[in-house]
Amino acid sequence: MTAVPALSAPPAFSRVWNVVRLHMINRQTYLYIPWLIFAGALVVSLAIPLLLTYNGVPRSEISDGAINSWAVISPMWYLCVVAVLAIAQSFPFALGFGVTRRDFYLGTSLLFVLSSVGNSIVLATLGVIETATGGWGLGARMFTSMFFDQPTWLGNFFLFTVFQLGVYFIGAAIATVYMRWRMWGMLAFWLGSVVVIVAILSAITLTESWPAVGETLTNLGVLGIFAWALVPVALAALAGFFVLRRATPKN
Amino acid sequence: MSTIIEARGLTKKFGSFTAVDDVDFTVEENRIYGLLGRNGAGKTTIMQLLTGQDFASSGSVTVYGQSPVENSRVLSNVSFIKESQKYPDSIRAKHVFAAAPNFYGNWNAELAQQLIGEFRIPLNRDIKKLSRGQVSAVGVVVGLASRAPITFFDEPYLGLDAVARQLFYDRLLEDYALFPRTVILSTHLIDEVSDLLEHVILIDEGRILLDTPAEELRGSASTVVGKRMDVAAFVSGREIIHSDGIGGLSSVTITGQLSPAERATAAHAGLELAPVSLQQLIVRLSSHGNSEGTEL
Numbered sequence: 001m002t003a004v005p006a007l008s009a010p011p012a013f014s015r016v017w018n019v020v021r022l023h024m025i026n027r028q029t030y031l032y033i034p035w036l037i038f039a040g041a042l043v044v045s046l047a048i049p050l051l052l053t054y055n056g057v058p059r060s061e062i063s064d065g066a067i068n069s070w071a072v073i074s075p076m077w078y079l080c081v082v083a084v085l086a087i088a089q090s091f092p093f094a095l096g097f098g099v100t101r102r103d104f105y106l107g108t109s110l111l112f113v114l115s116s117v118g119n120s121i122v123l124a125t126l127g128v129i130e131t132a133t134g135g136w137g138l139g140a141r142m143f144t145s146m147f148f149d150q151p152t153w154l155g156n157f158f159l160f161t162v163f164q165l166g167v168y169f170i171g172a173a174i175a176t177v178y179m180r181w182r183m184w185g186m187l188a189f190w191l192g193s194v195v196v197i198v199a200i201l202s203a204i205t206l207t208e209s210w211p212a213v214g215e216t217l218t219n220l221g222v223l224g225i226f227a228w229a230l231v232p233v234a235l236a237a238l239a240g241f242f243v244l245r246r247a248t249p250k251n
Numbered sequence: 252m253s254t255i256i257e258a259r260g261l262t263k264k265f266g267s268f269t270a271v272d273d274v275d276f277t278v279e280e281n282r283i284y285g286l287l288g289r290n291g292a293g294k295t296t297i298m299q300l301l302t303g304q305d306f307a308s309s310g311s312v313t314v315y316g317q318s319p320v321e322n323s324r325v326l327s328n329v330s331f332i333k334e335s336q337k338y339p340d341s342i343r344a345k346h347v348f349a350a351a352p353n354f355y356g357n358w359n360a361e362l363a364q365q366l367i368g369e370f371r372i373p374l375n376r377d378i379k380k381l382s383r384g385q386v387s388a389v390g391v392v393v394g395l396a397s398r399a400p401i402t403f404f405d406e407p408y409l410g411l412d413a414v415a416r417q418l419f420y421d422r423l424l425e426d427y428a429l430f431p432r433t434v435i436l437s438t439h440l441i442d443e444v445s446d447l448l449e450h451v452i453l454i455d456e457g458r459i460l461l462d463t464p465a466e467e468l469r470g471s472a473s474t475v476v477g478k479r480m481d482v483a484a485f486v487s488g489r490e491i492i493h494s495d496g497i498g499g500l501s502s503v504t505i506t507g508q509l510s511p512a513e514r515a516t517a518a519h520a521g522l523e524l525a526p527v528s529l530q531q532l533i534v535r536l537s538s539h540g541n542s543e544g545t546e547l
Contacts, residue, residue: 007315007317007324007325007328008324008327008356009323009324009326009327010323010327010356015323015327018353018354021350021353022350022353025342025346025349025350026339026341026342026343026346028341029341085339085340089337089338089339089340090339092336092337093336093337093338093339093342095304096331096332096333096336096337097350097351097353097354097355098302098323098326098327098329098330098331098354098355098399099323099326099354100303100321100322100323100326101321102321103323245321246306248299248304248305248306249304249337250305
């Protein structure tokens with residue numbers, strides 16, 4: 001006779017939330033380090049206008065130049081590594097605690113969303129302050145550089161959020177391919193990606209559609225392009241789930 | 252006694268290699284099992300199949316009557332401590348102990364605290380900088396303090412010194428006596444745990460050689476030592492699992508219990524009878540091959 005005792009598991013949400021907490025047991029990964037990188041980038045972004053002002057460069061010129069600064073996305077490379085490690089290292093760790101793949105992926109995704117939204121609220125708000133203070137009184141631009149110079153808080157918040165979601169979910173999806181199929185999976189993935197990209201570029205070139213592509217992108221505008229970018233990000237998130245469902249935490 | 256784990260025709264293949272080959276066994280509640288076997292015998296793979304960490308190629312596993320795969324009702328009642336457990340690079344021992352209570356309903360913080368002190372685990376050093384033995388100790392503490400109804404230890408002692416290993420065995424027995432649970436322990440150090448085990452499952456090349464209560468195994472084989480001719484006469488007609496000889500002397504290991512009369516006969520013939528330890532028995536059976544071992 002097989003005994004079937006009344007088995008109990010914690011409710012679904014608390015299991016998922018436990019995964020979020022597991023990722024956050026060391027606060028530095030998602031909080032301290034990215035914001036330290038932001039702080040470092042801000043120091044550089046302020047130091048350069050200071051030097052230029054000292055050398056008599058007018059403020060408007062400084063501001064025009066600083067729009068090309070990539071300082072605001074400096075922590076994104078780090079966050080991409082974090083997303084890869086969230087799968088490559090935390091997945092075997094979580095399974096060791098009896099977490100199911102499903103709960104792990106849902107918890108990890110929830111963390112990605114919370115982190116993206118949380119960071120973006122701060123970044124967009126800093127952007128508003130930057131504009132209001134005339135670039136921190138120096139004509140500096142960090143949080144309103146690149147395409148993050150939308151006229152509204154909401155516009156910038158949306159761009160920052162989509163950007164980070166993309167970094168997290170695409171990084172994580174690639175890591176799930178590794179967890180599932182290891183080296184050969186990686187090889188197939190990168191080769192496949194190159195083939196697809198070359199095919200798309202060739203197709204556009206051969207059909208002489210570059211002007212049309214350019215026109216479409218211009219019409220969409222930055223906000224429209226980012227809205228469309230949510231589609232591949234969502235697909236990556238979905239793909240990561242199904243790939244990880246059959247992955248094993250082996251050495 | 253009730254069965255809580257059942258494997259039927261369980262098979263796991265990695266490409267052309269069969270790690271677990273059509274295995275059947277059951278595990279009864281609240282006993283200590285030894286999952287024994289050589290390197291690569293399939294012990295870890297079986298444990299991974301029982302805990303849903305890996306997927307069976309064919310056959311079935313049920314834990315509490317349900318498949319463990321992606322089943323949080325089963326998995327939240329299981330603690331699986333494995334030698335090869337990976338920890339994120341950014342993690343310290345204190346983080347592991349801070350996270351563990353969220354996952355184990357029966358977690359006992361007091362016991363964890365006591366064990367951390369006894370095993371001298373440095374809480375504030377990155378796990379990747381701990382010695383092999385200290386990393387093992389982290390797992391041992393989680394496995395014991397989680398008090399999960401089913402606890403798997405897969406070679407949990409790797410790198411632990413003799414004192415720490417004895418501490419592990421002592422604390423396991425103590426806590427098991429207070430809070431009975433099902434423990435499945437895979438190990439190479441058979442002699443060290445032989446008093447601990449209540450049931451032995453011996454695996455070789457993915458097959459089960461032996462699935463027997465430990466009590467039956469003790470004294471189930473003897474080694475006869477003496478003059479070659481006398482030994483040969485005494486063991487004729489018995490199942491021999493090992494024989495050895497030097498000059499005119501020989502030493503033969505036979506299976507089966509010996510009656511007092513047989514012992515008297517042996518003594519009369521000037522033969523020495525020595526009991527075979529669990530470890531020796533398993534070494535003999537494993538090197539002896541598959542087919543005959545199962546007869547025991």
